[in-house]
Amino acid sequence: MAFYAHKRVEPDGEMSRQTVYAHLIGTAQRAGQCLRSVGLENTGYLAGLLHDMGKYTEEFQQYLEAGDPGRRGSVIHTFQGCRYMMEIFHGEGATFPEIVCAELIAFAIGAHHGLFDCVDPAQRLGFSYRCEKKDISYEAAAAALLSEIPEREIRARFKKAAAEVDGIMGRLDEAYGDDRDYAFETGLLARLILSAVIEGDRHDTGAFMSGPHLRTWPEDMGPVWEGRLAYLEGKLAQFPQETPVEKARHAISERCRAFASREPGIFRLNVPTGGGKTLSSLRYALAHGRIYHKNRLIFVSPLLSILEQNARVIHEYVGDDGLILEHHSNVVQTGLSREELDERELLVQSWEAPIIITTLVQLLDTLFAGKTTAVRRFQALCGSVIVIDEVQTVPAKMLTLFNLAVQFLSEQCAATVVLCSATQPELECAAHPLREKPEEMVPRDETLWAAFHRTELIRLPDRRLEELPEWIAEQMETTESLLVVCNKKSEAAYLLEKTKSEEYGSFHLSAGMCMQNRRDVLEALRTALARREKVLCIATQVIEAGVDISFDAVVRLTAGMDSVVQAAGRCNRGGESRVPRPVYTVNCADEKLGMLRDIRRGKDATLSLMEAFQRMPEKLGGNLFSEEAIRYYYRAVYRDMAEGEQDYYIKEQGTSLFDLMADNRRYADEGCAGAEMFCLRQAFKTAGRYFSVFQEDTTDVLVPYGKGKELIAELCGERCRHDAEHRAAVLQEAAAYCVGIYPYQKKQLEEKGALHSVCDDCARALAEGFYDDTVGLVTETEKHEFWEVRE
Template identity: 60%
Template sequence: MKPVGLAKAGELAGLLHDIGKLRAAYQQYLAEGDPSKRGSVIHTFQGCRYLMERYHREEDSRQSVIASDLLAFAIGAHHGLFDCVDATRRIGLRYRTEKQGTDYEACVQALFQQGISEQEIDQLFSAASDEIATIITQLSGTYADDEEYCFVVGLLARLLLSAVIEGDRRDTAAFMTGITPTSWPEDRTPIWSERLSYLEEKLKQFPNDSPIAAARRVISEQCATFVSNQSGIYRLTVPTGGGKTLSSLRYALAHAKCFNKKRLIFTSPLLSILEQNAEVIRAFVGDDGLILEHHSNVVQEEAGKDALSERELLTQSWDAPIIITTLVQFLNTLFDGRTTSIRRFQALCESVIVIDEAQTVPTKLLTLFNLAIQFLSEQCHATIVLCSATQPCLEKTAHPLREDLQEIVPYDKEIWETFRRTELVTESCKLKEIPDRIRTLMETTDSLLVVCNQRRQAAYLLRETCSPAYQSFHLSAVMCMQHRRDVLAKLQETLTQNRKVLCVATQVMEAGVDLSFGMVLRLTAGMDSIVQAAGRCNRNGESKTLRPVYAINCTDENLGMQPDIQRGKTATIALLNAFQREPERFAGDLFSNESIRYYYQSFYREMEEGTQDYTIPKEKTTLFDLMGFNGTYADEDCSGVKEF
């Protein structure tokens, strides 16, 4: 916690978090060793009670009250979260401290008998409260909005709790198993320097004999020269096929070397994308011992109990130089209530976090996501890289990122044109008219991908267009992973045999699938989805001329149960109408930066208030409120909230 200015706070929380184990009842519980009584003797709230009764009195300063609140929460919740304020407006910390903090006087006396004096604890608390006050002052000056301010104070509480859980579980694991995970040096610059040199030597082996290779090299070099910028939130906007994975890896290694970052974290929205990225990262890092993959498809090879246990420990703590994980696991680390997720939060400090396909962050989580990455950047000294070919305008959301995000690679029309392989054609018709359109297109191409918004649309179109003249395939998210893999393998084989192919699918084919079709037909949805689908057309530049991607507005579809797709479709139609009136405003290109930006601004405007705050209809509130201001259950008199 020292690098983020909370060394003394972490030390004090660590000192007091388990003093309940010094009580006689707990020692008897240990001596009996009865598994059936596991967890029956509470030892968590004695440390909380000491803090609250000594530093949280009416005569104590506001600084003392705030610090004792946050530290007591970190101690009290290290074996499981509790409601700070519940539906009856009962204050959880006060209630549990009184009910479960029994025998705390005896525990404190036992602590003093171990050689720690009351004066030493007072001095430690004074230093810890100064640390916390410094951060609270920064947050108060940064967030004028009370709701945002309360939310980020909650993130500070989560950070303290995460550190307590990490220290507690690490020591317990070492004692119980005798296994101590690899200890990485404080100065990791030599690691990053060595791996960066390895990567750059491999990059030199790439041929530079084509416009695409030359453009990829330019993108990579720009990433390498941007590294000296301080920790912050940056965009890496690279066209499909632009070498985004290697360029972001090069930036991350070089930036980590420049600022002695503790780890690199790479997230992907889909397992299919993650597995492709992981293969590239492993090949160009050149040391598997530095890398931890954390996702559901990792299979632990039989390597003995110790090896398995060490991997489990690393998965719980993310204590490895390079982490490759899913967006879901990353979001769990930010917001999930399980202690296993909370524990990893401290690992985000002083990291480089590369978020691939940033546009896939769920819209209902945008507020929480924006505030969290801002907190990581400003308070935890993390650098966040938002990667996408269709960058969302996070500075235009309901609770926006406050800064105008800088591009690592500035937009260059010539470079983007190098990777352009398709042109967008827009049409409108009813669903029953689309089969005829598909049959007509199949007469002019060897392969066609049709991407639908709904499974029933895909089933209908497949049924209506089956023909002995070509081989038909179907893919959707309801198919199990192995079934999808089998179909994709057969589809890939058929495409390479130059046989006529029709594939009708849902959004599962939009990303993470390395297949190339002669044409793509996408039922109109969000522009990000259309661009992703276009990435499956002429993917490898098989045709030297631009191939058509048809965006068809299905005028009679009902997307009432899919509000995000409906909002995306509405925003896309707004863009198409604006483009038709003033094409020069968008550089004459529906895939241009100007077009994508206009689309996202329209998309966010379509959202009702609270949509981005993770609405909980049953409770008539939002997760943003519950994790911050808590206006639903807090006392009616919440004036002066900034004094907290």
């Protein structure tokens, strides 16, 4: 009997079929190739070879021939290969490396269409469930498999795979010993192997179903990096080196270039605002990639505003857009052909491009999220250079996950990781620290840093919110342009209302405004500044990063030092004044931050630093922006965190994501019968379901701002209801006219009849009268009680 894995209809109506054997070999080769650079080629190959063993059954063949989409997934085909690995290689007499290798491969096979828990919250054992499942035609599948792939070949491949796994487990044991971090890293190893299988399976299936779409790249990318480096350095050679700032930027770039010859590892890049960090890190990545034959370069930014700014620089100085994939929500795809759209979708799924520009959310999802589309990209991190911009924005709740993942990428995945920030977090002092302090790529040099000394930080006496408008008005008498950055939207709205004057232009920016509204305000604000008009801008932290704009003075309501430094970066940004300009920080004495825990913690740590600085300024570098001061700040932040708080605590489960992804003590305890038989006890599926980088209890609402009104009308029309492609294009354009609302806001708006669904409930739209072009989203509560609004 012939066994088929997939079928497709040809243009002439004939049916083509791919045999299971051909699919297994194609998947195995691709999975092995993905893991070659990290010494796991045989492990990946064998997992790919057995991943669809369950398709060697009559039940699956009948399902395939029936071609009923409604029955998708109704025939189990992932359990058989999982059981085969466990029965043949996990039995009595198996060595520890063989047991671990068998479990890793069995997990990859069993999870390639969806993660499963090795021990779940009900204390059920994932491997046992798959091995004991009845009516899956296991014996018939095994016999059919072995008729095409000899058992001796499988055993020989397993012996090589076990040796590969033994090597990695030895390194993990040496680094961590028998502790929880060791178990967590083992879980990441399982995810990596699974990633390669998913990539192999989807890649081979896609090639059969629709033909190869993707451009292929040489196995050795060194010559590609060499050519792009020469192009970049040719453009850099044209830069002037006359002013102190230009000379300092050149020196920083040269030091990054020289550092590229260092062995791969985890490094820090701390460059002052305006120091040319994007170009210097790109130059380093290209040079390091050429020397160490890296597979790809990955540039990560926390905010879309920063990403888009960095992307423009990277595109210009790489000089070949065909090398670059941008993976983020603001990519505009209009004008692309169907074939180009299909290719882009494939690239996004696999990150099969030499240079990736993406968000922190996408990177962390790749490492921890539960969807197989996210897991698939993990293999693309192997043998790469990963540059993470503004690393201090990694949420405090996931410091443990982040540190251990970065360590794994560096030590087990042959990746080089560059942590960029002007306020470097003390990751080596976290609860689960980086094992070694990352080396500075450009050690602080006062002779260089002096060129970027554009501001002076001044601490003001505490003031109540109602006292601030009078003080701001006084400053506007002597200041041409002033930026005030608040911690809450309600504070910004209140100050905007109380400081309006005919003597100057007033501007407002907050997350309550849709992106297009903020872009329009920024454009008007830049125009006013360029004309040297007198302006006051009241904003929230949305203006602090990735916004290239400069004011004569800045006021920052006390927050974390990372936020204070970012706000300071909007003052005298271009060195317009040779004399340092003031950046004021003021503690809002009656501020309520109960629901904003991270902001409150950062504010408390900053106040602690300022008090310490008053007592011993010389021990803190004589400057609140010094490395010593920033280190003090982060240690104060970490001290304030409860035990386990950095582990991503999950209240509903009574445990943490770290626990679920490590040894799973919450469920794989002494009362869990049989758990001791397995090395892998992680609750992968449960952990993936709970993982989210940022709070996701918001609902996106399309607002009637500018073209948003037309888009709402379009989505209510007949064409969007019946034309899926047109609807998708309109929804993509509408993203710039959306605002995220919290459950309490949603409830208020629904009670007022201010929300309605459009296009068969594919989106929500806000009614006229509930969006103000100046302050954004408004409700009756927010109009009258600015300082009582929950953020």
